[in-house]
Amino acid sequence: MMRLEDVAKLAGVSTITVSRVINSPELVKPATREKVEHALAELNYVQNPVARALASNRIGIIAVYIPASIDLTNPFVMHFVAGISEVLSRHVYSFLIRRELNTEHLCDGYIATGLLKDEVGVLYQYTKERSRPLVLFGHTDHPDIDCIDVDNVAGARKITQLLLENGHRAIAMINVDEDKDYTADRALGFTRALETAGIDPAGCPQISAQNNVDGGYLAMKRILMEHPGCTGVFCATDTLAIGAANAVVKAGKKIPADVSLVGFDGLGHDLLVRPNVTTVHQPVYEIGMRLAETLIARLNGEKKRVKALVEPDLIERESVLRLGA
Amino acid sequence: MMRLEDVAKLAGVSTITVSRVINSPELVKPATREKVEHALAELNYVQNPVARALASNRIGIIAVYIPASIDLTNPFVMHFVAGISEVLSRHVYSFLIRRELNTEHLCDGYIATGLLKDEVGVLYQYTKERSRPLVLFGHTDHPDIDCIDVDNVAGARKITQLLLENGHRAIAMINVDEDKDYTADRALGFTRALETAGIDPAGCPQISAQNNVDGGYLAMKRILMEHPGCTGVFCATDTLAIGAANAVVKAGKKIPADVSLVGFDGLGHDLLVRPNVTTVHQPVYEIGMRLAETLIARLNGEKKRVKALVEPDLIERESVLRLGA
DNA sequence: CGGTATAATGATAGCGCTATCATTACGTAA
DNA sequence: TTACGTAATGATAGCGCTATCATTATACCG
Numbered sequence: 001m002m003r004l005e006d007v008a009k010l011a012g013v014s015t016i017t018v019s020r021v022i023n024s025p026e027l028v029k030p031a032t033r034e035k036v037e038h039a040l041a042e043l044n045y046v047q048n049p050v051a052r053a054l055a056s057n058r059i060g061i062i063a064v065y066i067p068a069s070i071d072l073t074n075p076f077v078m079h080f081v082a083g084i085s086e087v088l089s090r091h092v093y094s095f096l097i098r099r100e101l102n103t104e105h106l107c108d109g110y111i112a113t114g115l116l117k118d119e120v121g122v123l124y125q126y127t128k129e130r131s132r133p134l135v136l137f138g139h140t141d142h143p144d145i146d147c148i149d150v151d152n153v154a155g156a157r158k159i160t161q162l163l164l165e166n167g168h169r170a171i172a173m174i175n176v177d178e179d180k181d182y183t184a185d186r187a188l189g190f191t192r193a194l195e196t197a198g199i200d201p202a203g204c205p206q207i208s209a210q211n212n213v214d215g216g217y218l219a220m221k222r223i224l225m226e227h228p229g230c231t232g233v234f235c236a237t238d239t240l241a242i243g244a245a246n247a248v249v250k251a252g253k254k255i256p257a258d259v260s261l262v263g264f265d266g267l268g269h270d271l272l273v274r275p276n277v278t279t280v281h282q283p284v285y286e287i288g289m290r291l292a293e294t295l296i297a298r299l300n301g302e303k304k305r306v307k308a309l310v311e312p313d314l315i316e317r318e319s320v321l322r323l324g325a
Numbered sequence: 326m327m328r329l330e331d332v333a334k335l336a337g338v339s340t341i342t343v344s345r346v347i348n349s350p351e352l353v354k355p356a357t358r359e360k361v362e363h364a365l366a367e368l369n370y371v372q373n374p375v376a377r378a379l380a381s382n383r384i385g386i387i388a389v390y391i392p393a394s395i396d397l398t399n400p401f402v403m404h405f406v407a408g409i410s411e412v413l414s415r416h417v418y419s420f421l422i423r424r425e426l427n428t429e430h431l432c433d434g435y436i437a438t439g440l441l442k443d444e445v446g447v448l449y450q451y452t453k454e455r456s457r458p459l460v461l462f463g464h465t466d467h468p469d470i471d472c473i474d475v476d477n478v479a480g481a482r483k484i485t486q487l488l489l490e491n492g493h494r495a496i497a498m499i500n501v502d503e504d505k506d507y508t509a510d511r512a513l514g515f516t517r518a519l520e521t522a523g524i525d526p527a528g529c530p531q532i533s534a535q536n537n538v539d540g541g542y543l544a545m546k547r548i549l550m551e552h553p554g555c556t557g558v559f560c561a562t563d564t565l566a567i568g569a570a571n572a573v574v575k576a577g578k579k580i581p582a583d584v585s586l587v588g589f590d591g592l593g594h595d596l597l598v599r600p601n602v603t604t605v606h607q608p609v610y611e612i613g614m615r616l617a618e619t620l621i622a623r624l625n626g627e628k629k630r631v632k633a634l635v636e637p638d639l640i641e642r643e644s645v646l647r648l649g650a
Numbered sequence: 651c652g653g654t655a656t657a658a659t660g661a662t663a664g665c666g667c668t669a670t671c672a673t674t675a676c677g678t679a680a
Numbered sequence: 681t682t683a684c685g686t687a688a689t690g691a692t693a694g695c696g697c698t699a700t701c702a703t704t705a706t707a708c709c710g
Contacts, residue, residue, distance in 0.1 A: 003696055003697085005696080013660085014659070014661075016659075016660065016697095016698075016699095017658085017659060017660075019698065020659085023698085028658075029659090044454065047696090047697085048379075048697070049431045050378045050379045050431065050695085051696035051698090054375045054376055054379050054665045054666070054696080054698090055665055055697040057665075060431070063419075071407070073404050073407050075403075077403075078398040078402070078403045079398050081397060082396070082397035082398050085397060085422060085424060089393070089424050089425065094388075094421045094422075094423060096386065097406075097419075097420065098419060099414050100414065102417070106374045106375065106384070129369065130371060213596060245599075267398075271538060272567055272594060273597060273598065274570075274571055274598075328666060328667085339690050340667080340668095340690095341667095341689075342690075344667070345688095345689085352688075353688075354687080357688080357689080372667085373665085373666055373667070374667095376665065376666035376667040377666080377667055378667090379695045379697085380668040380669075381668055381669085381695085
């Protein structure tokens with residue numbers, strides 16, 4: 001591997017001049033620059049980024065922290081990562097995915113998602129010890145952490161309202177049984193929408209289910225048995241909705257003729273089932289992008305804190321029936 | 326940020342002794358070690374991995390190269406990355422996802438996927454200039470590159486045979502219209518199976534389609550129109566199969582009663598549609614793991630080349646009808 | 651032409667760690 | 681006790697780059 005020194009010797013200049021040609025060519029006289037560029041090409045010089053990082057205290061890597069408890073094959077994660085990736089590669093940053101916190105801090109800053117409330121504090125402590133900025137998909141009141149989140153309450157409310165506007169009154173919800181940060185919010189949006197429409201939420205069953213196709217299937221089966229009058233079902237995730245759809249069909253009923261089904265996520269699953277499920281789209285990709293931009297701004301000295309709540313958009317498809325038209 | 330020197334001063338030893346306590350504690354007398362450990366704790370010392378990397382020429386990062394042309398939200402990629410991640414975090418390596426080749430080489434080695442034939446040479450050149458080992462999901466005859474690939478010919482053959490064994494004779498194939506490395510292989514497996522069964526492949530239509538739900542839909546529509554006698558359709562990907570299934574249903578026909586459908590990939594999509602599609606499972610996660618292990622072995626001095634071809638397994642579900650029983 | 655401002659280049663000193671070799675302390679056996 | 685092997689520790693010199701400040705070349709002006 002060639003070093004700056006080798007190039008400098010060949011070009012007849014000092015190492016620092018070679019460094020300048022690479023990093024700020026406008027500081028070097030064109031004639032000199034050309035000499036150096038020839039030498040660089042001739043020796044096939046490749047920069048050692050570790051050495052540069054040590055000297056300049058800037059390594060060009062962003063760590064994306066996704067707790068090991070979260071499955072990487074989850075579309076949510078991949079859309080998030082893809083959004084981050086797009087922005088970072090534009091800014092010549094790489095990113096690495098961290099699944100746990102160990103002693104390393106081989107990065108200029110952190111982007112995190114999937115944290116439980118109390119984990120935020122732990123991660124913040126970690127990043128602070130390393131003097132690195134932290135941005136979060138989620139929300140926190142900590143003034144040093146930039147955060148962007150999906151407005152789960154608004155999203156759930158929107159999609160429930162869609163059912164209501166289509167004349168549905170007997171509505172059930174299938175929610176995930178884990179204590180995710182969105183669990184309570186989506187339930188809240190659901191009940192708020194009902195209340196606004198003058199419906200007593202107590203009369204609308206909320207079933208817990210494991211967040212997978214089977215979970216949705218079982219929950220829907222229960223609804224069909226125990227609440228046969230339900231015409232609308234709000235599933236807290238599209239995965240649940242797919243399972244629920246299976247159960248409806250298995251029971252010999254039709255979507256949306258017999259049961260209207262709506263989901264939440266809009267990350268691709270919604271397109272795979274028939275009829276395509278009406279859902280709310282979490283702009284995960286875009287949030288990934290925005291968080292990456294926010295972090296880069298921080299690294300460039302930005303002082304203003306970002307705290308945003310993004311309202312998901314309705315995606316109307318074929319799984320909702322207009323009642324009593 | 327504390328440095329080794331600060332700790333050394335506090336503990337009354339030299340920096341190198343502190344370094345030893347961190348890296349090879351067995352070389353340090355217990356009494357000294359304890360002193361140092363106290364100092365480390367007291368000062369809340371955090372190692373600077375960049376400095377360590379510069380001095381030791383080992384940074385603890387693996388670069389996963391996924392060309393920018395490949396969508397990161399693709400389940401293939403997600404499973405691959407997840408497999409790599411599992412192994413690497415066990416070995417205290419991080420990984421970063423690279424979407425393009427630039428001048429950086431901030432890693433100890435490379436894992437790549439999604440390369441076209443001629444891109445392999447380019448990437449090899451790149452990694453060689455940086456004296457870093459390269460392992461590949463795919464196959465190559467280059468003796469310096471370890472590679473593991475899915476046996477697409479065998480997989481396609483297996484699943485076509487399944488149709489044949491179930492009595493199907495009029496079989497079509499929907500293939501992707503891009504020149505992926507698997508495109509020709511899956512077509513080859515298809516025709517081989519037909520030939521072995523004494524069927525002239527020329528009589529079995531092969532339709533090209535964009536590798537998405539719509540592509541599968543359009544291709545299947547064409548098959549239904551132009552080859553109404555087809556009882557079995559082999560889709561080169563599960564995504565195509567989902568689209569094809571939609572077209573079958575849209576035409577008022579049933580799966581598998583009217584058309585038997587099989588796919589290829591088995592990465593989750595197969596579970597989302599109803600009836601669940603019979604497919605071959607590419608062990609992408611496992612290959613990710615094996616490649617990561619192979620690379621780590623190389624980094625630890627392994628000399629023996631790995632070149633493997635993994636046969637995908639049949640996953641029999643509900644989309645194939647046994648004919649003329 | 652001399653003086654001053656500015657452009658261009660260079661010398662030096664690290665960044666914070668580890669590899670290497672040298673040294674010292676210690677234990678054991680003759 | 682002395683000699684010697686081993687255990688424990690240390691001094692030093694980088695790893696390959698950039699930040700900083702110093703110096704030298706060049707341009708411009710009256």
